Amino acid sequence: MDDQLEPEDFYFNEQGLMVFTEKYLLKRGYCCESRCRHCPYGFSENVHKNNVEEKNEKETN
Numbered sequence: 641m642d643d644q645l646e647p648e649d650f651y652f653n654e655q656g657l658m659v660f661t662e663k664y665l666l667k668r669g670y671c672c673e674s675r676c677r678h679c680p681y682g683f684s685e686n687v688h689k690n691n692v693e694e695k696n697e698k699e700t701n
Contacts (some may be wrong), residue, residue, distance in 0.1 A: 649664035
């Protein structure tokens with residue numbers, strides 16, 4: 641993949657933070673598990689929360 645970002649790959653939100661578009665995230669080809677606003681891979685806060693809870697349960701047992 642070309643490392644150059646195209647204008648359609650991102651935008652800046654109200655806080656001035658860069659937000660990647662779904663098009664770019666698909667082009668990148670993998671989920672970074674950072675809870676991106678436009679994640680096309682199904683990663684969400686709930687998935688992250690469930691993974692953390694499962695990890696904590698395993699560590700306490």
